[in-house]
Amino acid sequence: MAQTQKIFFLGLGNPGSKYDLQRHNVGKDYILSLAKDLKAPISPNKSILAAAFESHNGLFQWYASESYVNESGKTALKIIKKNKIKPEQLIVIYDDLDLETGKLKFKFGGGHGGHNGIRDIIHLIGSNFYRLRIGISHPGSKEDVTKWVLSKFKPTEKDSIKKAYKIINNMIPVLIDNGIDEFQKKINTN
Numbered sequence: 117m118a119q120t121q122k123i124f125f126l127g128l129g130n131p132g133s134k135y136d137l138q139r140h141n142v143g144k145d146y147i148l149s150l151a152k153d154l155k156a157p158i159s160p161n162k163s164i165l166a167a168a169f170e171s172h173n174g175l176f177q178w179y180a181s182e183s184y185v186n187e188s189g190k191t192a193l194k195i196i197k198k199n200k201i202k203p204e205q206l207i208v209i210y211d212d213l214d215l216e217t218g219k220l221k222f223k224f225g226g227g228h229g230g231h232n233g234i235r236d237i238i239h240l241i242g243s244n245f246y247r248l249r250i251g252i253s254h255p256g257s258k259e260d261v262t263k264w265v266l267s268k269f270k271p272t273e274k275d276s277i278k279k280a281y282k283i284i285n286n287m288i289p290v291l292i293d294n295g296i297d298e299f300q301k302k303i304n305t306n
Contacts, residue, residue, distance in 0.1 A: 118292065118293055118294070118295065119175065119291055119292050119293075119294075119295050119296065121205060122174070122175060122176070122177065122199075122201070122205060123175065123176050123177070123205055123206075123207060123291070123296075124176075124177045124179065124195055124199060124201060124205055124206050124207070125147065125176065125177070125178045125179065125206075125207045125208075125209060126143075126166070126179045126181060126188075126191060126192055126195060126206060126207070126208050126209065127143035127144040127145070127146050127147035127148075127178075127179065127180050127181060127209045127210075128140075128141075128143040128144060128181050128185050128188050128208065128209065128210040128211070128233045129141030129142070129143055129144025129145060129180065129181055129185065130144075130184050130185055131181075131182045131183065131184065135266075137268050137269065138265070138266050138267060138268055139211055139252040139264065139265045139266070139267060139268075139269065140185055140211055140252075140265040140266060141211075142209075142210070142211045142250045142252060142277065143181075143208070143209035143210040143211065143248075143250065144180045144181055146209055146250070146280075146281050146284065147167075147178050147179065147180040147209070148167075148180050149281055150171075150178065150281075150284075150285065151169050151178065151180075153285065154169075154171055156169040156170075156171060156178075157169060158178075158180070160182065161179075163194065163198070164179065164191060164194045164195055164198060165181065165182045165183045165190055165191045165194060166179035166180055166181050166182050166183075166191050166194075166195070167179070167180045167182065168180075172288070172292060175292065176288075177195075177199070179191065179195060185210075185232060185233040186232040186233060186236060187233075187236055188208075188233035188234070188236050188237050189233075189236035189237045189238075189239055189240035189241065190236075190240070192206060192208065192237045192240065192241050192245075193240045193241055196241060202244075203241045203242055203244045203245040204224075204244055204245065204246075206241075206245040206246065207245070207246040207247070207248055208234070208237060208245060208246070208247050208248070209248045209249075209250065210231060210233055210234065210247070210248075210249060210250070211231075211249070211250055211251075211252045211265065212229070212231070212249035212250065212251050212252065213230075213252060213253070213254045213261065213264075213265070214229065214251075214254065215249060215250070215251025215252075215253075216251050216253050216276075217251050217252055217253045217269070217273045217276045217277065218250070218251055218273070218275075218276025218277050218279055218280040219250075219251035219280070220248065220249065220250060220251070220280055220283060220284070220303050220304075220306060221247075221248075221249045221251075221303070221304060222246065222247070222248050222249075222299070222300045222303040222304055223246070223247055223300070224244070224245075224246050224247075224300075225243050225244055225245075226243060226247070227243070234247070246296070248284070248303070250277070250280050251280075252264075252265070252269075253273075283303070283306050284303070287299055287302055287303055290302050
């Protein structure tokens with residue numbers, strides 16, 4: 117079934133260029149790379165705490181968060197209130213330590229899995245939203261996690277991330293033509 121309801125994508129990441137291309141910014145960086153690919157003018161929206169653009173005749177709204185990751189709930193809540201939508205229309209794109217670099221997983225609802233940005237979103241809007249997780253691998257030790265998520269991808273990992281971005285891009289027509297369930301199935305079997 118074709119997608120007819122508008123969908124709002126929110127890519128998580130920290131604000132400021134010093135955080136660009138860090139593991140924790142993989143969701144936000146995806147949105148920025150898509151804007152570049154589509155040659156879409158992306159403009160900061162201070163009232164929402166995100167840079168935004170739309171695509172596919174307004175069917176999709178894309179937001180690159182300008183909140184700190186741990187305060188992502190503020191941006192998610194502003195998007196929902198401004199657009200008068202339900203949380204079910206929101207897809208949050210973010211980094212996942214428990215997936216190998218570049219691996220993708222898509223699901224609806226659930227817990228925060230230790231991700232502070234997701235924890236903050238759940239706190240402010242509940243857990244009824246979609247999550248698109250992009251793997252960033254685990255450093256191996258819990259003590260190294262903070263440093264790890266704020267590190268940049270190694271050259272060998274950059275290809276895996278580019279491939280993940282490309283897979284998401286290739287799945288957008290599936291989302292439009294066949295709806296979110298088929299999109300989920302295809303992303304999760306990639």
